[in-house]
Amino acid sequence: MIEHVADPILEIHDLTVSYSKRPVLWNIDLTLPQGVLAGIIGPNGAGKSTLIKTAMGLIPKASGYVKLFNKDLEEVRKKVSYVPQRESVDWDFPASALDVVLMGRYGHVGIFKSLRQADKEVALDCLRKVGMEAFADRQISQLSGGQQQRVFLARALAQDADLYFMDEPFAGVDASTEKTIIALLKEMTAKGKTIIVVHHDLNSADEYFDWILLLNTRLVASGPTEKVFTKELLQKTYGGKLNILSSVGDLLHNEQFPNRE
Amino acid sequence: MNDFYIILTGILVAVSCSILGTFLVLRKMAMVGDAISHAVLPGIVLSFFITGSRESIWMLIGAGLMGVFTTLIIEWLHKKTKLQEDASIGVTFTFLFALGVLLISYFAENIDLDQECVLYGEIAYVPLNTIMLFGLELPKAIVMLAVVLILITAVIFFFYKEWVITTFDAPYAASIGMSTVLWNYILMSMVSFTTVASFESVGAILVVAFLVVPASAAYLITDSLPKTLFFAVLFGIISSVAGYYSASILDVSISGAMATAAGIIFIICFILQWIQKQIHTSPSILQAEEQDV
Numbered sequence: 001m002i003e004h005v006a007d008p009i010l011e012i013h014d015l016t017v018s019y020s021k022r023p024v025l026w027n028i029d030l031t032l033p034q035g036v037l038a039g040i041i042g043p044n045g046a047g048k049s050t051l052i053k054t055a056m057g058l059i060p061k062a063s064g065y066v067k068l069f070n071k072d073l074e075e076v077r078k079k080v081s082y083v084p085q086r087e088s089v090d091w092d093f094p095a096s097a098l099d100v101v102l103m104g105r106y107g108h109v110g111i112f113k114s115l116r117q118a119d120k121e122v123a124l125d126c127l128r129k130v131g132m133e134a135f136a137d138r139q140i141s142q143l144s145g146g147q148q149q150r151v152f153l154a155r156a157l158a159q160d161a162d163l164y165f166m167d168e169p170f171a172g173v174d175a176s177t178e179k180t181i182i183a184l185l186k187e188m189t190a191k192g193k194t195i196i197v198v199h200h201d202l203n204s205a206d207e208y209f210d211w212i213l214l215l216n217t218r219l220v221a222s223g224p225t226e227k228v229f230t231k232e233l234l235q236k237t238y239g240g241k242l243n244i245l246s247s248v249g250d251l252l253h254n255e256q257f258p259n260r261e
Numbered sequence: 262m263n264d265f266y267i268i269l270t271g272i273l274v275a276v277s278c279s280i281l282g283t284f285l286v287l288r289k290m291a292m293v294g295d296a297i298s299h300a301v302l303p304g305i306v307l308s309f310f311i312t313g314s315r316e317s318i319w320m321l322i323g324a325g326l327m328g329v330f331t332t333l334i335i336e337w338l339h340k341k342t343k344l345q346e347d348a349s350i351g352v353t354f355t356f357l358f359a360l361g362v363l364l365i366s367y368f369a370e371n372i373d374l375d376q377e378c379v380l381y382g383e384i385a386y387v388p389l390n391t392i393m394l395f396g397l398e399l400p401k402a403i404v405m406l407a408v409v410l411i412l413i414t415a416v417i418f419f420f421y422k423e424w425v426i427t428t429f430d431a432p433y434a435a436s437i438g439m440s441t442v443l444w445n446y447i448l449m450s451m452v453s454f455t456t457v458a459s460f461e462s463v464g465a466i467l468v469v470a471f472l473v474v475p476a477s478a479a480y481l482i483t484d485s486l487p488k489t490l491f492f493a494v495l496f497g498i499i500s501s502v503a504g505y506y507s508a509s510i511l512d513v514s515i516s517g518a519m520a521t522a523a524g525i526i527f528i529i530c531f532i533l534q535w536i537q538k539q540i541h542t543s544p545s546i547l548q549a550e551e552q553d554v
Contacts, residue, residue: 082436093287114422
């Protein structure tokens with residue numbers, strides 16, 4: 001079940017990516033409408049992170065193309081923001097929360113030029129939006145995992161993009177951070193921003209996202225949550241992984257499966 | 262005046278190395294710096310043979326190319342053959358350095374380079390080899406080191422935000438269109454230049470000490486990058502001055518005393534950081550933190 005849309009904000013055509021001859025993504029073909037909060041769901045090793053990294057040009061493609069706003073990435077870089085996994089950086093780096101958020105302005109300030117007061121104000125404002133203004137001057141190693149994730153999100157906000165790719169923004173964060181982040185993302189999509197999130201928690205997926213991509217090397221499904229988040233398609237995505245299959249039962253809480261506990 | 266020139270040489274090497282070393286340490290590439298500082302040797306010998314001169318400019322170019330080449334080999338071995346990165350570094354630089362040593366000893370009679378000098382340098386001879394510049398008689402090594410330092414400072418200063426972002430979060434830097442590969446090679450070239458410009462006077466071992474130790478000491482006690490850079494440079498300068506005077510009092514190797522001084526500064530910083538940690542994790546402070554959150 002792959003639903004295509006007219007005037008897509010993201011179009012991926014015939015995309016294949018492989019690591020040393022082993023395909024990680026196979027023949028991905030999808031289109032995504034503007035203004036959705038989309039979740040990429042699939043088992044470990046399904047190529048979820050690889051999909052967004054490839055869209056950002058960080059991993060070479062074996063075949064196919066990616067178009068953003070119907071253009072090549074190079075032409076629209078300033079309108080696109082990428083949030084890497086929190087674990088991908090060394091949080092012992094000598095920098096404050098504000099320093100990291102200021103990095104979000106680097107793409108707007110050209111080479112040779114330095115940041116201005118206006119950039120600092122944007123950065124502080126973004127910290128405020130994620131509830132971290134009190135920690136602006138704190139060194140990033142002194143922050144909790146959830147706070148670090150908020151700082152990463154603030155950096156993405158500071159980029160002032162129209163399309164966001166986020167790699168596991170809910171991984172290892174506390175419940176209140178998760179609530180703050182999801183509220184913020186919903187607010188952003190209400191303003192017409194498009195957000196694509198790699199997500200590992202099936203329990204919250206249907207509640208959080210209004211568009212879902214089910215991925216397991218191949219694209220199993222792509223479409224509005226109510227059409228895609230079905231038992232059949234989830235089973236197709238997670239295949240024979242029994243422990244996950246049983247949790248698929250738990251997730252379909254709408255259908256009121258009998259509780260075996 | 263000789264004392265002054267020797268100390269100034271030490272300071273110039275220390276400052277260049279401390280600035281570059283800060284970025285190497287933060288990129289977890291301190292050992293790549295070590296590798297490059299040794300692997301440039303065949304580059305120097307070859308450029309000597311090709312051009313027949315010991316003019317500094319050709320040596321810098323030869324060494325710069327060799328530095329980038331070394332980085333390429335290390336990466337290639339690591340990625341293509343799945344050899345661990347530290348093993349790749351060890352294999353590459355010992356091989357290249359040995360090749361350089363062989364070249365020097367084979368052509369020993371018609372080359373004005375020797376192995377002892379490459380490893381330990383001879384900082385005491387710096388004031389002897391002079392050049393006339395703006396009507397002043399200046400030691401050649403100092404002129405070359407000053408040029409390298411100005412170059413490095415300019416490249417780091419003008420592209421400060423590029424260095425910050427490619428060091429802290431390379432995938433993000435790439436996502437906003439920066440070439441992380443290019444910046445990496447620029448850094449490696451600068452490490453190569455510095456090594457070549459430095460080792461004739463201070464030797465490869467002191468270069469490695471100055472690349473890694475002041476930056477590591479500064480990293481322990483600072484919480485922002487400008488402070489880390491400032492303290493790394495300060496520690497480099499202190500090591501040079503303290504090293505020189507202790508060497509002349511104790512009548513020992515100047516390079517050795519400078520490297521030892523850097524090591525002592527590191528130990529002091531380590532202790533300071535340990536004390537700071539003890540204070541921070543004491544129960545009363547912890548309670549205050551919780552209320553704050």
